[in-house]
Amino acid sequence: MKKLICLISVCLLVASCEKYETEPVSQDQTFKRPLSDSEMLLKTNLDQAAQILADVIQDESVMNELDVLSREGREFYNIPFSELMDESKSLSASFRNLRDGFLNACSSSESKGNSPDLAGFLAKNDCYIYCPYPTSFYPKGNKSYTVVAHPIDNDVENTGYRYDGKRILKVKVNEEYTDKYMVLMVMPKDEDRDDLWKAYSDSQSDAKADPIYVVKIGKVWCADYCGGLFEGELELKIARGYPEYNLTTGAVTGKMSTVIPIDYPRSYAKAAIKGWTVHSNGGWYPEFTNWDTNWRPEKVQQCILVYEYDKVKESTISTNLGYKKDNLSPTITTTFKMTYSGDFLGLAEWDRAWFMRTNSNPEPGDEVKDGLTVRKTCSKFKLTTPLSIYN
Secondary structure, eight states, X not given: OOOOOOOOOOXXXXXXXXXXXXXXXXXXXXXXXXXXXXXXXXXXXXXXXXXXXXXXXXXXXXXXXXXXXXXXXXXXXXXXXXXXXXXXXXXXXXXXXXXXXXXXXXXXXXXXXXXXXXXXXXXXTTOEXXXXXXXXXXXXXXXXXXXXXXXXXXXXXXXXEEEETTEEEEEEESTTGGGTSEEEEEEOOOOOOTTSOXXXXXXXXXXXXXXXXXXXXXXXXXXOOOSOGGGOSEEEEEEEXXXXXXXXXXXXXXXXXXXXXXXXXXXXXXXXXXXXXXXXXXXXXXXXXXXXXXXXXXXXXXXXXXXXXXXXOOEEEEEEEEEOSSTTSOOEEEEEEEEEOEEEEEEEEEEHHHHHHHSSSOOTTOOEETTEEOEEEETTEEEOOOEEEEO
């Protein structure tokens, strides 16, 4: 989940704009949390930026520049204001018409008594323009965007701005709205991720052995937004619970490996939820990161935990792990509690013998992707687990 951070205080007065049509925007029971003064300032500035952007993108040259942000197979989904406003950056050159149009509109707005140096505020506070879904999700020829700012007080909906002829309509924008209309979003800074998770080294996993079994997280599929539209991209986390044997005491304890972070595109989540097979690879996102650098035979049972990160939620779940020192020794099982922060997407206990036998040899009823058995942690999350064996 994206934490909303505002570090700079800038005075802002908002003047009414005559070209906007005031139409009723239906209200619902969406929870809106109270905001601090700095958050109110951020909310107001983001909304003013959305109104300006809605006007600027009516220029065909600007729309042509935005094509790279919204095409199928796009390489990036957002435009940081800090780079857009810095002419030394290559991104700024790629969106020159957008930059110039936005700066000119900001200057005009300032002359009417609105926010001083709005562009500077957005850049200094790491705000950005975000396109959640590509144009291929919509009927051909549809190039009209609704522009909406993050509401700050909730992650579900906000009032957006859409051109209808020569007037701009105020409309309620939420996930359902994006099923019909293309959307550009003005977003606040994402939370810092330096301390989001702790890495626990599976030292025994890297011990030399012959052969070495390397298991990767291949492709992942998630049919859950894990929050409202303004959550943006999904911050998936995948962790491994494994058994560790104490040579001195003979005890087996549970450990949690390094957490694998995956920035799962929201467009892939929509494709998975809608059951689309053409768009966004049907929701299958390529990751290909090591899950276990050596799944040794002694680790007879491990577990995989999947969640979508949310800093305000913390939960604990128990799992069973198994260790077998050698063929003549009994299997020792232990219960291990794993703590995570976010929306739970499932935990699965994997028996090593079963995993190795079925990974590329599916059992009856198993789903197959790229020649590999599809693993599941819940009905909404699936993945493939490529295995490499090194002698």
